Amino acid sequence: MDYLKQMPLDELLEKCSAYGIEKILSITVNPENLERVLDLARVHQQIYCTQGVHPHDARLFEAETKEQITANCADPKVLAVGEIGLDFHYSHSAHDIQIDVFEQQLELSVQLNLPVVIHSRDADDEMIASLKKFSGKIRGVIHSFTSGQKLADFALQEGLYLGFNGIITFNSAQNVRDVLDQTPIDRILVETDSPFLTPTPFRGRENAPFYLPLVIQKIADQKNLPVEELIKTTTQNAVNLFRF
Ligand SMILES: [Zn+2]
Numbered sequence: 001m002d003y004l005k006q007m008p009l010d011e012l013l014e015k016c017s018a019y020g021i022e023k024i025l026s027i028t029v030n031p032e033n034l035e036r037v038l039d040l041a042r043v044h045q046q047i048y049c050t051q052g053v054h055p056h057d058a059r060l061f062e063a064e065t066k067e068q069i070t071a072n073c074a075d076p077k078v079l080a081v082g083e084i085g086l087d088f089h090y091s092h093s094a095h096d097i098q099i100d101v102f103e104q105q106l107e108l109s110v111q112l113n114l115p116v117v118i119h120s121r122d123a124d125d126e127m128i129a130s131l132k133k134f135s136g137k138i139r140g141v142i143h144s145f146t147s148g149q150k151l152a153d154f155a156l157q158e159g160l161y162l163g164f165n166g167i168i169t170f171n172s173a174q175n176v177r178d179v180l181d182q183t184p185i186d187r188i189l190v191e192t193d194s195p196f197l198t199p200t201p202f203r204g205r206e207n208a209p210f211y212l213p214l215v216i217q218k219i220a221d222q223k224n225l226p227v228e229e230l231i232k233t234t235t236q237n238a239v240n241l242f243r244f
Pocket of ligand 1: 119
């Protein structure tokens with residue numbers, strides 16, 4: 001992909017295999033990359049993908065976008081609707097548009113019987129309000145979880161997973177580690193959020209799945225659990241949710 005500037009994709013996939021990472025869920029974020037990411041998944045056996053429009057680009061979501069997502073979700077390499085959600089930190093799209101587009105895509109996930117990958121930043125109350133409308137119908141993960149305990153508790157009650165990544169290795173992220181402490185191991189997913197959020201001590205480099213062992217190690221230390229147990233459980237969590 002465009003952002004893989006430091007390493008050719010084939011080399012990256014080989015390195016992932018060497019680190020025990022067998023399957024990759026690649027995320028779409030806007031109408032332009034829906035097709036491109038699906039093409040990658042079709043070509044590379046290890047890559048699976050989502051289909052969805054990120055809150056940053058909610059203003060670009062049109063009726064045809066919804067049709068395209070629906071059609072592409074019929075492909076067996078598409079495992080989820082995402083990433084969708086609310087981002088009131090950057091507010092690249094107006095809040096009412098973000099909420100509308102988020103809820104349209106939640107509805108779509110219910111119709112298609114697919115899980116969702118949710119992005120949520122500085123919109124905890126609005127996120128809870130939208131999710132409440134679909135209570136009991138949604139399966140999914142709130143990825144890169146940095147929200148408050150109230151949203152975490154609500155999400156866990158609803159049976160959602162919380163996604164943790166390199167952020168938990170940052171000194172500044174005590175609030176995220178506090179939420180992690182309260183999250184049962186069978187509700188945790190690990191992720192990269194590549195190309196962002198590379199774990200310590202490699203901050204500043206482009207992120208990639210082969211840095212995941214650093215995230216796993218940190219969670220294991222934080223929860224005082226053997227690394228092997230954490231790998232086994234979080235892998236099973238991902239299989240249960242995405243049906244890899
Ligand atoms: Zn995100």
